[in-house]
Amino acid sequence: MVVLTAGQVRAWDQFTIVHEPVSSIDLMERAAQRCVDWMEARKIIQQEQFYIFCGKGNNGGDGLVIARLLHEKNRPVDVFILEFGQLGTPDFQHNLQLLHNLPVNIHFLQPGIPLPVIPESVLIIDALIGTGMNKPVEGRMSELINHLNVSGNPIISIDLPSGLFTDESCIPADAIKASITLSFQCYKPALMLAENAAAFGAVHIIDIDLDPKYLNTIQTQFDLVDQQLASSISGIRNPFAHKGNFGHALLLAGSKGKMGAAILAAKAVLRSGAGLLSCLVPQQGISILQSSFPEAMVIVAGDEYLSGVLPCLDGYKTIGCGPGIGTNENTAALIDELITNYHQPMVLDADAINIISLHPEMLHKIPPFSIITPHPKEFERLVGSCPRESDRLKKAMELARKYQVIVVLKGHRSFIAMPGGKAWFNTSGNASMAKGGSGDVLTGILTGLLARGYSPEQSVLLGVFLHGLAGELASEEYGMESVLASDIIQNIGKAFIKLSLVNSVNHAS
Known part of the structure; x- marks a missing residue:
């Protein structure tokens, strides 16, 4: 619609x-x-x-x-x-x-x-x-x-x-x-x-x-992401496929006291269907991540915070970056090195956005068609004060066009601004998702879909809707007040199933 x-x-x-x-x-x-x-x-x-x-x-x-x-x-x-x-x-x-x-x-x-x-x-x-x-x-x-x-x-x-x-x-x-x-x-x-x-x-x-x-x-400027659209994007998994067919993602996440963000994002990457995941974390987070989520491989950079030298980036289909990394200057230098040397679309969230807002020259280095997912305060750190919500939407569209990135303004009706000027309002999700960690889950979902080979536009339209739908399903089970970010992850699979059922009905008709 x-x-x-x-x-x-x-x-x-x-x-x-x-x-x-x-x-x-x-x-x-x-x-x-x-x-x-x-x-x-x-x-x-x-x-x-x-x-x-x-x-x-x-x-x-x-x-x-x-x-x-x-x-x-x-x-x-x-x-x-x-x-x-x-x-x-x-x-x-x-x-x-x-x-x-x-x-x-x-x-x-x-x-x-x-x-x-x-x-x-x-x-x-x-x-x-x-x-x-x-x-x-x-x-x-x-x-x-x-x-x-x-x-x-x-x-x-x-x-x-x-x-x-x-x-x-x-x-x-x-x-x-x-x-x-x-x-x-x-x-x-x-x-x-x-x-x-x-x-x-x-x-x-x-x-x-x-x-x-x-x-x-007419050329409509705004559209809605609904279940029919998301279902039309969601593909059917090849029964003869192996893990190499679904991409290897790299996730830069976590710091001392914030490894939970890394775990949430990592789980969401693989729950979204990526074949392989490597997590770049500081030394103090390695045992936490490996004991909590053995499905992920781990690479170490730094002690309490991400710092030092990046690993070789060859072979990674996409990169997700930001959950829980903090804004330490050494971490900022690592993020600068990342966006300078990696040239495929990536996902930037949370502290990655905060670092870029402190070093605005980095905006020009973000690979085209990368996805940035700020909440309102993070977005205002990037673009300045927005007295009204409609001002925020206009600036999101300007940012997307100027730097050729996809901007996802998170909220009840998450707003997606595309580089070509088109924008979308998401229709899934509810107030149960207004809880810490939900954004980390979205970062993981988007990273996982990019790794699988969806285009950046497909990844963001499907991923934002899938995230909200998983939240709705979680609230049916736990109630609006009691949903945790980890409950959203547990319902990603059910959300995929629901989309596939709609897809099957559409094909049958």
Whole structure:
């Protein structure tokens, strides 16, 4: 599924109107009917009382149609129209006239009059602005939005919570805090941002049958990584293959007191299907790693921290680097030597990113199409302060293009910026993964997939989804609060199985 900007969504509406063809008023009717159908299927329509708040644009027109359809189902509805002393859009005016012919209470919220008291039994439907916002709300609109928010009543927003910017973070502007958002046809960038989560609540995409041929006419900037995509990338293992067919990975990880990160990443490399793994660790970590994970081979560099001379890098299909290595200057020198002398795509995470942020000249040395996986603070150390989440996404895309690397901004909807300008939001994972060590597991998964021969783009799309899916499966077993990073590793195999089952169904059909 694509993620479209406000301009692209409006263009899709117009494309459908021209090519279906369908009138704009009938398209509005269709959208409202689908919203009512959705509420009816979930028994929300049995609500005791509906208050529908409308602006005078087409989002308000959607609200008027919903009011009429609810009335036809004998549901009690009051409509509140925010007055600005000007006519609404033609479709709004048409639906207002239809509503005037029915015994529905219509209230015009004139400037200066008190805003309505909202009883506890009321469900609010927000149809004030929708996707039409490009500047912060103010004045009477801001007053009304805050009035609805403090009421404590559940709110369903139509298409987008009023006040929310479609394409970016709205912080610190006022916006409706919806319990549910019924968004038409596709996700919008605002619905993928954690900063906006308090505004959009639970998101449900309502299919209003916009003409799918429109998507062939545009270049989408954002897309979603979902189970179908991940399944299409995940290949079937050759039954006659041997360990040499699945690559030999090198992992630089660990330091005194942080060998756990090395073990987590190492286990994830092999659980992801790599054939062989060598771990470069300091002397004090060798016994820990070999006793904890005998499947990995070990090479020593340094005593408490990684330092000294790199081993020969020939023969390694890829390299993962960063978990638990610290930022010691001798370690930094080793990382500089690594990215100077290894020319294949690699994975850089955690302290490898922190080292590069302290030595920004290293950015130019990173092999093209390498994958860097910062969390928000690590990313800001690289690129500077990002006051809003949408600023962070823009800088990630700039960094990916400038240095020809793949940037994975880790989070609930991990953001993947490709060197060619395309970006993806991941749809797997949940809050159970918000725990130390989860990022080390992702590093291992990505390293393992690169070692197996997946392209960097395939590795990151499959790997990020696989990581989240393994977390979901772990939470089913242990609960949201109790999942450990090692539980995610234990579920990588189950995640592969789930993807392979989807793949089998797709091939059969």
